[in-house]
Amino acid sequence: MSPVRRAVLGSAVLLLVVAGLLPVAGMILRSLTAGGHLGFEAYRGLLGSARQWSLAGNSLLLAALTTVAALLLGVPAGVLVGRTDLPGRRLLAALLAMPLLLPPYLNAVAWMAAGSASGPVARVLGEGAARTLSHWLFGLPGCVLVLSTAFMPLIMLLVAAALRGVPPRLEEAGLLAAPWRTVLLRISLPLAAPAILLGAALVFLLALGDVTVPPSFRYPVFAVESLSQFSAFYDLSAATAAAMPLAAITAAVLGLEALVSRWTGAGTAGRGREPGPPPTVPLGRFRLPAAVTAWSVAGLLVGAPLLILVLRAGGPASYAAALGQAGGSLVRGLLLAAVGGTLLAAEGFLLAVLGVERPRGAGAAADATALFLFAVPGAVMGVGLIVLWNHPWANLIYATPLILLLGYLARSTAVTLRICRATLELVPPGLVEAGRVAGIGWGRRLVWILAPAAWRGLAAAWLAGAVFCLRDVGMTLLVHPPGWDTLPVRIMTLAANGAPELIAALCVLLVAATVIPVGLLAGLVGRMEAGS
Amino acid sequence: MSLLALEDVRVTFGHRVALDGVSLAVEVGERLVLLGPSGCGKTTVLRLLAGLAVPDRGRVLIGGRLAAAEGRLLVEPEQRGLGMVFQDLALWPHLSVAGNLELGLRARGTPRTDRRRRVRAMLELVELGELAGARPGELSGGQQQRVALARALVLEPEALLLDEPLSSLDLELARRLRTEILRLQERLGFTLVHVTHDPEEADQMATRTLRMDRGRLAG
Ligand SMILES: Nc1ncnc2c1ncn2[C@@H]1O[C@H](COP(=O)(O)OP(=O)(O)O)[C@@H](O)[C@H]1O
Numbered sequence: 001m002s003p004v005r006r007a008v009l010g011s012a013v014l015l016l017v018v019a020g021l022l023p024v025a026g027m028i029l030r031s032l033t034a035g036g037h038l039g040f041e042a043y044r045g046l047l048g049s050a051r052q053w054s055l056a057g058n059s060l061l062l063a064a065l066t067t068v069a070a071l072l073l074g075v076p077a078g079v080l081v082g083r084t085d086l087p088g089r090r091l092l093a094a095l096l097a098m099p100l101l102l103p104p105y106l107n108a109v110a111w112m113a114a115g116s117a118s119g120p121v122a123r124v125l126g127e128g129a130a131r132t133l134s135h136w137l138f139g140l141p142g143c144v145l146v147l148s149t150a151f152m153p154l155i156m157l158l159v160a161a162a163l164r165g166v167p168p169r170l171e172e173a174g175l176l177a178a179p180w181r182t183v184l185l186r187i188s189l190p191l192a193a194p195a196i197l198l199g200a201a202l203v204f205l206l207a208l209g210d211v212t213v214p215p216s217f218r219y220p221v222f223a224v225e226s227l228s229q230f231s232a233f234y235d236l237s238a239a240t241a242a243a244m245p246l247a248a249i250t251a252a253v254l255g256l257e258a259l260v261s262r263w264t265g266a267g268t269a270g271r272g273r274e275p276g277p278p279p280t281v282p283l284g285r286f287r288l289p290a291a292v293t294a295w296s297v298a299g300l301l302v303g304a305p306l307l308i309l310v311l312r313a314g315g316p317a318s319y320a321a322a323l324g325q326a327g328g329s330l331v332r333g334l335l336l337a338a339v340g341g342t343l344l345a346a347e348g349f350l351l352a353v354l355g356v357e358r359p360r361g362a363g364a365a366a367d368a369t370a371l372f373l374f375a376v377p378g379a380v381m382g383v384g385l386i387v388l389w390n391h392p393w394a395n396l397i398y399a400t401p402l403i404l405l406l407g408y409l410a411r412s413t414a415v416t417l418r419i420c421r422a423t424l425e426l427v428p429p430g431l432v433e434a435g436r437v438a439g440i441g442w443g444r445r446l447v448w449i450l451a452p453a454a455w456r457g458l459a460a461a462w463l464a465g466a467v468f469c470l471r472d473v474g475m476t477l478l479v480h481p482p483g484w485d486t487l488p489v490r491i492m493t494l495a496a497n498g499a500p501e502l503i504a505a506l507c508v509l510l511v512a513a514t515v516i517p518v519g520l521l522a523g524l525v526g527r528m529e530a531g532s
Numbered sequence: 533m534s535l536l537a538l539e540d541v542r543v544t545f546g547h548r549v550a551l552d553g554v555s556l557a558v559e560v561g562e563r564l565v566l567l568g569p570s571g572c573g574k575t576t577v578l579r580l581l582a583g584l585a586v587p588d589r590g591r592v593l594i595g596g597r598l599a600a601a602e603g604r605l606l607v608e609p610e611q612r613g614l615g616m617v618f619q620d621l622a623l624w625p626h627l628s629v630a631g632n633l634e635l636g637l638r639a640r641g642t643p644r645t646d647r648r649r650r651v652r653a654m655l656e657l658v659e660l661g662e663l664a665g666a667r668p669g670e671l672s673g674g675q676q677q678r679v680a681l682a683r684a685l686v687l688e689p690e691a692l693l694l695d696e697p698l699s700s701l702d703l704e705l706a707r708r709l710r711t712e713i714l715r716l717q718e719r720l721g722f723t724l725v726h727v728t729h730d731p732e733e734a735d736q737m738a739t740r741t742l743r744m745d746r747g748r749l750a751g
């Protein structure tokens with residue numbers, strides 16, 4: 001093995017371990033040494049309290065309902081946008097995916113504004129309707145609505161990608177005997193089952209660990225009431241003890257997911273090597289009803305909240321005030337996102353290369369680690385980072401934005417890793433082998449051949465990485481150094497007592513700061529692709 | 533001493549045995565053709581010689597030096613100094629024709645002006661001088677074959693490994709390109725290991741032919 005290869009890939013693995021695994025390990029240690037000696041003291045308080053158990057019950061209920069709702073929305077959406085001739089499917093996919101790019105609580109702000117006494121529903125349908133809406137949303141239903149909207153795109157995107165990776169021959173064999181509907185249900189979707197399972201597991205874990213939406217609807221959950229509270233008051237031993245069950249559940253759910261998908265044995269979906277897109281499924285007479293339904297759902301879940309925020313924000317005065325209050329946070333957030341996205345794309349690319357070269361050994365371990373760190377609640381990771389780095393000797397990291405970049409690497413490498421991996425698997429192995437025979441060393445093959453051949457994936461990874469940095473709240477809220485809050489964090493802190501117009505204007509700014517760059521870059525990539 | 537040699541190699545993929553008990557020696561300057569039906573292991577032989585595959589059993593020698601043995605790769609492909617034209621060509625789609633030829637020279641540290649000169653000369657030799665700036669995707673099948681050939685030859689390899697380079701072309705074009713390869717070999721003097729399933733092609737190209745069948749050398 002070339003020394004360059006060992007050094008480069010070794011550093012990438014080491015970075016993931018230092019950024020993500022060490023904080024978790026530090027946390028375990030800390031939770032076991034509360035009070036200065038080894039023991040389970042910190043857990044005793046936690047496990048002995050009836051309140052914690054009821055909070056845990058609430059959390060699990062919320063996560064389960066969110067997963068069910070996200071599956072009901074995400075699987076059909078994935079089929080429709082991934083494989084059918086639904087009118088406007090690309091735009092629909094973009095619209096439905098938008099909430100994943102934004103902090104989930106934006107929709108919570110919007111729905112609360114919708115139901116407020118002076119909100120749009122009250123103005124159009126009367127105050128009674130507004131009261132009914134806000135009464136209905138308050139508590140569990142609002143949380144499920146917002147979180148399933150936010151995380152459903154994960155399932156949609158995974159299902160769409162898996163369906164596009166089903167070998168066309170398998171479907172064609174079915175089409176000789178049965179109509180498309182049957183082929184999709186009996187052949188394509190079962191082959192996509194691992195993707196659906198992974199999506200469901202991730203949605204469950206993300207909903208379980210969210211600390212931003214439940215407080216908006218005053219729904220008490222474990223991650224907020226225990227973890228965030230304890231860490232806000234710097235009771236770190238209690239916070240680490242509260243973080244442990246969440247980290248353990250994350251590991252357990254992902255382990256179970258891996259086991260089940262191995263048992264079912266389906267690993268072929270999503271790894272198609274055959275060139276060209278798979279055939280499009282004609283919707284026939286269902287085309288119009290399906291389009292109306294899909295677009296209405298997207299309008300209600302994504303369009304309506306955005307419209308409400310715009311209406312609520314009102315005129316330019318609100319935006320001027322918003323920029324005055326949080327312009328600095330916006331700039332800092334974008335800057336951190338640009339740097340973080342670059343780091344994440346590089347890290348994801350290198351680990352994806354490792355995954356392609358060593359699909360069973362180190363590559364699989366890196367992928368599992370990244371996925372675990374992605375699913376660990378942001379607040380848990382935040383507590384871990386504090387425990388690990390809040391020491392005088394680590395001020396260079398803890399008191400600077402480096403701590404945030406480490407956290408972003410820990411939390412979102414899975415995203416860029418999976419994107420790069422999917423692209424690398426489409427690069428014919430001959431391209432790299434031809435480089436080897438031509439005497440080109442490992443590092444140069446990476447830069448001269450592999451990266452250019454996978455540039456589309458790298459661009460997408462950079463964009464996704466940046467967006468996932470910008471949208472992070474749970475972790476950033478806890479660990480950002482003084483003067484380095486980002487826009488979503490600033491909105492969270494202002495939301496408690498800021499004027500509603502100001503908050504709405506800030507939310508719209510955040511949407512614009514995310515969606516405009518994403519749209520521009522996606523358009524640019526699309527044009528370059530059409531040109532080549 | 534032979535230029536390239538396999539000694540009693542065995543290669544398996546899972547339970548499937550791709551090569552078993554294969555020994556062969558390639559002498560300097562000869563044109564060896566491996567002839568056999570699809571799936572008999574021809575590509576695997578070339579990949580062993582190139583270092584892209586490793587034998588589970590047996591040894592691979594390059595210039596008398598042990599290059600791989602018993603599951604271990606001892607000389608990396610990038611250090612073997614061989615040229616190879618892949619069955620699917622594997623041209624780098626993001627580089628121009630000239631860029632495809634230049635990359636290996638760059639890796640070797642050949643100075644820029646020298647590089648340019650050699651690339652231009654090689655492209656003239658395969659009659660692609662006009663197309664130096666084109667992307668592989670813009671070329672016809674025959675032109676792509678010649679780029680792949682030129683990319684391998686510009687590095688002046690001791691031996692050239694050709695994996696059914698003409699199988700996707702129509703008969704007339706294939707015949708013309710075979711003549712061209714023979715002309716290049718005469719001119720540049722490299723050793724040739726050529727793999728094909730087509731007996732006519734073997735007749736035209738070979739100074740020596742070995743037949744393969746189901747992972748073994750026949751006859
Ligand atoms: N990467 C691989 N994985 C599994 N089987 C392979 C692989 N490469 C080759 N084989 C098998 O090894 C045998 C020889 O293949 P190959 O050398 O490509 O034959 P040829 O080039 O003569 O058509 C075939 O049975 C083929 O299916």
Ligand SMILES: [Mg+2]
Nearest residue numbers: 574575619695
């Ligand atoms: Mg072959």
